Amino acid sequence: MRDLDDKALQAKDKRAEFGQDIDLDAFQAEPAPSPSSVEYQAGSSTLSAADKERMILSGIEVSGVGRAGSFLQKNSTVLEAFSRQDGLEVMPIREALERHPWVRDYYWKLASVDADKYTAQARLKLHNGYIIRALPGSKITYPVQACMYLDQEGASQHVHNLIIAEEGSELHIIAGCATAAHVRRALHIGISEFYVKKRAKLSFTMIHTWAEEIVVRPRSVGIVEEEGIFLNNYICLMPVKSIQTYPTTYLAGKGAVARFSNLLVGSPGSEMDVGGRIFLQEANTRAEIISRAITNGGTIISRGALIGEVAGVKAHLECRGLILKGGTMHAIPELEGRADGVEMSHEAAVGKIAQEEILYLMSRGLSEDEATSTIVRGFLNVDIPDLPPQLKAEIDRAVGQSDQEMM
Amino acid sequence: MLRIEDLQVKIGDRKILEHIDLEIHPGETHILFGPNGSGKTSLLMTIMGYPQYRITGGKIFFKGEDITNMPVNERARLGIGLSYQRPPTIHGLKIRQMVQICGRGKEVDPQELAKQVNFSEFLDREVNAGFSGGEIKRSELLQLLAQDPDLLLFDEPESGVDLENISLIGRTINHLLQRDMRAEPGKSMRELRQERKKMGLIITHTGFILDYVTADKGQVLYGGVLTCASNPREIFKCISEVGYEECVRCAT
Numbered sequence: 001m002r003d004l005d006d007k008a009l010q011a012k013d014k015r016a017e018f019g020q021d022i023d024l025d026a027f028q029a030e031p032a033p034s035p036s037s038v039e040y041q042a043g044s045s046t047l048s049a050a051d052k053e054r055m056i057l058s059g060i061e062v063s064g065v066g067r068a069g070s071f072l073q074k075n076s077t078v079l080e081a082f083s084r085q086d087g088l089e090v091m092p093i094r095e096a097l098e099r100h101p102w103v104r105d106y107y108w109k110l111a112s113v114d115a116d117k118y119t120a121q122a123r124l125k126l127h128n129g130y131i132i133r134a135l136p137g138s139k140i141t142y143p144v145q146a147c148m149y150l151d152q153e154g155a156s157q158h159v160h161n162l163i164i165a166e167e168g169s170e171l172h173i174i175a176g177c178a179t180a181a182h183v184r185r186a187l188h189i190g191i192s193e194f195y196v197k198k199r200a201k202l203s204f205t206m207i208h209t210w211a212e213e214i215v216v217r218p219r220s221v222g223i224v225e226e227e228g229i230f231l232n233n234y235i236c237l238m239p240v241k242s243i244q245t246y247p248t249t250y251l252a253g254k255g256a257v258a259r260f261s262n263l264l265v266g267s268p269g270s271e272m273d274v275g276g277r278i279f280l281q282e283a284n285t286r287a288e289i290i291s292r293a294i295t296n297g298g299t300i301i302s303r304g305a306l307i308g309e310v311a312g313v314k315a316h317l318e319c320r321g322l323i324l325k326g327g328t329m330h331a332i333p334e335l336e337g338r339a340d341g342v343e344m345s346h347e348a349a350v351g352k353i354a355q356e357e358i359l360y361l362m363s364r365g366l367s368e369d370e371a372t373s374t375i376v377r378g379f380l381n382v383d384i385p386d387l388p389p390q391l392k393a394e395i396d397r398a399v400g401q402s403d404q405e406m407m
Numbered sequence: 408m409l410r411i412e413d414l415q416v417k418i419g420d421r422k423i424l425e426h427i428d429l430e431i432h433p434g435e436t437h438i439l440f441g442p443n444g445s446g447k448t449s450l451l452m453t454i455m456g457y458p459q460y461r462i463t464g465g466k467i468f469f470k471g472e473d474i475t476n477m478p479v480n481e482r483a484r485l486g487i488g489l490s491y492q493r494p495p496t497i498h499g500l501k502i503r504q505m506v507q508i509c510g511r512g513k514e515v516d517p518q519e520l521a522k523q524v525n526f527s528e529f530l531d532r533e534v535n536a537g538f539s540g541g542e543i544k545r546s547e548l549l550q551l552l553a554q555d556p557d558l559l560l561f562d563e564p565e566s567g568v569d570l571e572n573i574s575l576i577g578r579t580i581n582h583l584l585q586r587d588m589r590a591e592p593g594k595s596m597r598e599l600r601q602e603r604k605k606m607g608l609i610i611t612h613t614g615f616i617l618d619y620v621t622a623d624k625g626q627v628l629y630g631g632v633l634t635c636a637s638n639p640r641e642i643f644k645c646i647s648e649v650g651y652e653e654c655v656r657c658a659t
Binding site for chain 1: 455456457458478479480482483484488489491494495497498499500505508509511533550554
């Protein structure tokens with residue numbers, strides 16, 4: 001662990017490869033709580049109705065109804081962490097690091113401490129974060145929710161999450177990040193490491209609900225073993241100042257599958273640099289990255305990279321952008337084949353809503369505004385196979401909400 | 408009633424339609440013949456209200472209202488519906504949702520309507536995404552079934568349709584135009600015909616549709632000019648035998 005600290009110290013001023021450079025000192029990092037604190041027993045009852053409203057926008061039900069487990073963290077404090085189903089573990093990472101030696105086999109094993117100043121910060125000033133683990137063979141039928149909430153103006157929040165789907169398990173997570181309605185300016189740094197073991201299935205749907213001056217730097221790395229399936233969905237339809245993320249996944253076992261779906265809306269003044277990178281390292285692995293982005297005056301850089309390292313892999317990248325009311329849309333699809341017999345393709349399109357489509361819907365009786373919003377909703381309506389209906393409903397709700405904001 | 412008076416239309420600076428006069432009375436269906444590029448589709452799009460078809464003269468009245476400058480959606484709400492030849496794809500919008508949009512608040516049962524045009528398996532497909540010619544036609548008819556307009560404009564409803572489906576298309580058009588009536592006790596066919604209110608304007612290129620749909624009147628649009636108001640079968644026979652140019656010449 002000291003080794004990690006040394007590395008982090010060396011990288012504490014290291015600029016990230018992508019995204020605007022953020023001055024970390026411009027935000028106040030709360031001191032980390034004492035490691036063995038069990039204050040979270042206080043529970044979520046301290047949350048106000050307004051807080052709960054914000055969380056609902058990110059798909060978080062504070063009541064926990066319809067969820068197999070829940071993790072809620074406000075600023076640096078964990079409010080609740082519980083599991084309702086056998087075979088599911090939900091716990092704060094600081095506590096877990098103290099109690100369970102196995103956690104160290106996963107902690108900072110995929111993500112690098114010295115990748116950039118944000119990873120370094122998450123190591124040096126770790127507030128907390130969660131471990132969500134499905135034990136071998138456990139089918140966790142209801143989604144597990146995890147919420148990172150910020151309600152302090154000018155604060156920075158540093159979290160580290162481990163998500164582990166053990167052999168043959170099935171786990172669905174809805175991860176909501178949100179700021180309180182009154183918070184204008186804040187920084188969120190989140191490290192996530194995903195382990196999808198043999199024949200396991202993990203879906204991770206992240207819905208972000210930020211505000212105009214919020215800066216966000218998630219750092220995620222995942223590994224998928226033989227015949228494992230990893231669905232990673234990222235939805236950010238509300239305003240944000242700057243977000244930069246480029247999650248990486250390694251398909252390291254035969255027949256492993258990864259699908260990334262990103263839905264983005266860039267409001268005026270925002271900068272979103274969101275991508276995904278998947279390495280196909282074994283035969284019969286399959287990868288897909290789908291991105292739908294709409295800008296209303298913001299800047300969106302949509303990256304996607306697929307790297308086929310061996311023969312017999314299949315990968316597809318689809319990146320569509322709409323410019324609705326000004327702004328910039330920069331699609332950067334990349335394919336890299338490193339062996340004979342890789343099958344990789346991409347399609348990218350940036351444009352506006354076709355007048356022809358609007359008129360078609362108008363000829364069925366919709367007004368011009370109704371037609372436009374129908375097309376926008378359709379554009380964001382990506383069919384994500386294998387997603388439980390509750391999560392599909394949360395995505396639909398987020399899309400419906402953004403539609404009201406845009407029009 | 409649809410009444411078009413001395414209609415002149417341009418796209419950009421190009422004249423597309425010249426001095427068109429046309430009347431379709433309640434219960435009537437007209438067939439519009441004409442070679443490629445003669446302006447048939449332009450006439451339908453102008454009646455529907457597409458803004459790129461610029462009306463430089465004349466007027467269009469529908470149900471007594473001057474609709475010359477009315478936006479597309481208001482015309483739709485007033486009761487005009489169009490079956491497109493090549494409609495655009497709407498990604499992410501399902502046929503099921505589209506049928507509901509067409510129903511506009513009315514109670515519509517997409518499942519039931521889809522059965523009528525053998526389209527049940529397509530309800531959860533994206534509108535027009537990857538549809539074949541025949542599938543597009545059935546999708547358009549399904550939408551019109553839900554919309555139930557009073558004036559129905561069909562742009563080549565038989566093009567790209569295989570033989571198996573053409574009678575289905577024909578039957579559905581007849582139904583939409585209230586031409587599928589059967590004798591009822593106590594009512595003569597004449598009375599039934601008089602009750603018919605739906606109006607139709609059908610573009611056909613091949614004439615196949617005439618085997619399935621009875622029409623009251625046929626006209627030829629040639630070089631942007633409307634001529635030869637006559638019996639549709641007669642016109643079709645003439646065109647088949649001597650071609651459009653000769654057919655139009657004999658009429659003028």
